[in-house]
Amino acid sequence: MRGLGTILWLGLKELRVLRADPVLLLLLLYTFTVAVYTVATGMKTEVRNAAVAVVDEDRSDLSRAIAAALLPPQFRPAVAMTPAEVARALDAGRITFALQIPPRLEADLLARRPVNLAIDVDATAISQAGNGSGFIQQIVQQEVAARLGGTASPIDLVLRTRFNPNSTPEWFSAVMQVVNSTLILSIILPGAALLREREHGTLEHLLAMPVTPLQILLAKIGANALVIVGAAVLSLLLVVHGLLGVPLAGSLALFVLGTVLFQLSVAALGVLLATVTSSTGQFGLLALPSIILMMLLSGSMTPLESMPPWLQWAVQLLPTTQFVALSQAVLYRGAGLEVVAPRLAVLAMLGAAFLGVTFLRLRRSLAG
Template sequence: MRSLGNVLWLTLKELRVLRADPVLLLLVVYTFTIAVYTVATGVKTEVRNAAIAVVDEDRSELSRAVTAALLPPLFQPPAAIAPAEVTPALDAGRFVFVLQLPPRFESDLLASRPVDLGLDVDATAMAQAGNGAAYIQQIVLATIGERLGTAAPPIALAVRLRFNPNGLPEWFTSVMQVMNSTLILSIILPGAAMLREREHGTLEHLLAMPVTPLEILLAKIGANALVIVAAATLSLLLVVRGLLAVPIAGSVPLFVLGTIVFQVSVAALGVLLATLTTSTGQFGLLALPVFILMMLLSGSMTPLESMPGWLQAMVQVLPTTQFVAFAQSVLFRGADFALVAPRLGVLCLLGLLFFGAAYRRLRHTLAE
């Protein structure tokens, strides 16, 4: 009971220190509100409002129908340009796509003669260029088939989008940003709190008190866990579900449970990194590549399936990889506890490993 009391008082001390630091409070609020909203609504790789031009050398009813079929929100209203303007327009970055319809376009198709269309693409934005070229091809073929009465293929493929029926990127990006924010702050706040004790000279005061390294570590992690988990939950409910209108399919309490386990393991990693450095600047330089690497390899930005097989196996030991898979199952697919229990088990195991390493390193540092 005495040990629990020490942890409680140390936790309250950490919360008061955090409350007295307006910069850290502003960082927490910004990370889970403005950053989540702006990333979800502003960072897009799919085709939206792309600038397109059409070189119509046929001036037929079919060529006008193809031009009219290039509609928002995928594309801006097509601009009509001359063939000599194609290269200068692309060089100047005025258009991403330029579709060229040759002379006798409609008459050649009606006479069953081969027709070559040209599509110039500014491929500096690779994802948008590839997807947009595929959309334009589908639109052109569909318009030609509709206007000329081309027979439909004998097989029709019905596509159903599950978990995101409208294909809105905000649904995925907003949730992933909440998890990335949780990762970043879970590393920075506990590590900064430990280094602040050393830089302000209050670490010696703690050592003079009847507290143990374990109690200090639990207080550092526990205080920041309260703040970060509460902020992540409010961000999920108010920003993601409220402001961005992203439906939450699964259990929010189950997500909070997984967030707590994840936060404890990553916070222990933050304390471990702090014990390896002597200043806040060194800690920032060390923590930056760590959480960037963990984000890039977690599956929150790029699919794990696109990675080499050996790398897919290696990243399974990262807490972020397990947490992203857990959160996607709960929030998007409505998974229950039984389905995500293996992920939680791995997170608990990784948390114990990081916590044990941080505790051992903290004892060694305090002894020095």
């Protein structure tokens, strides 16, 4: 009980220090509010409001129907251009797609003669270019079938989209940004707290008191975890669910449990990086690539299925990969404890391993 009281006292000290630091408080507020909202609403890879031009050399009812079918939200209203204007507009970046309709399109289709339509694409935005050209091809085929009487297919394919029926990108990016913000702050805050103690000379004062390195480690991780988990929950409720309207399908308590276990490992990593550096600048140089690597390989920004098989297996040892999978299962699909229990167990083991290594390194660093 005396040891727990010491950890509680040290944790309260960390909270008072954090409260007195306006820069860290502003970073915490920005990361879980403005950053979540702007990333969810601003970073889009799907086709939205793409500029498209139509070179209509047929001037038939079918060609006008095709041009009129290029509608928001995927496309802006189509702009009529000549071939020379299209080339200049593509070079200047004013349009992304240019549909060229040849002469006698409708007459050739009615006569069952082959017809070629051309789509010029600005592929500097590769994801938008690929998806947008697919949409245009689908629109052309639908209009041709509607105007000229396409043959019915013997197969009626019905598509059912689960967990995100309207394929709204904010539903995915908002929650993943909360996960990424939790990762960033969980590494930065505990590591910065230890470095601040060393740079201000207060670490020696702590060592002169009846406290152990383990108590110092648990206090720094626990105090910052309390703040970060609380901020993440408020961000989910107020920004993600309240402001952006993203439904939270599963148990919030189960998500909090996973977040706490995730905190143990990544916060310990932040302290570990702080023990091998002598200044805040060096800590930032080590923390930045670590954060970027874990974010890119976690499945929150790129799908794990697109990675090589050996890398898919290797990234399972990263706490971020486990936490992203747990968050998606709980918050998107409403998974219960029986589904995510293996993820929780792996997070607990990774947290214990990181804590053990960090404790040994911290004790050696303080002894030196």
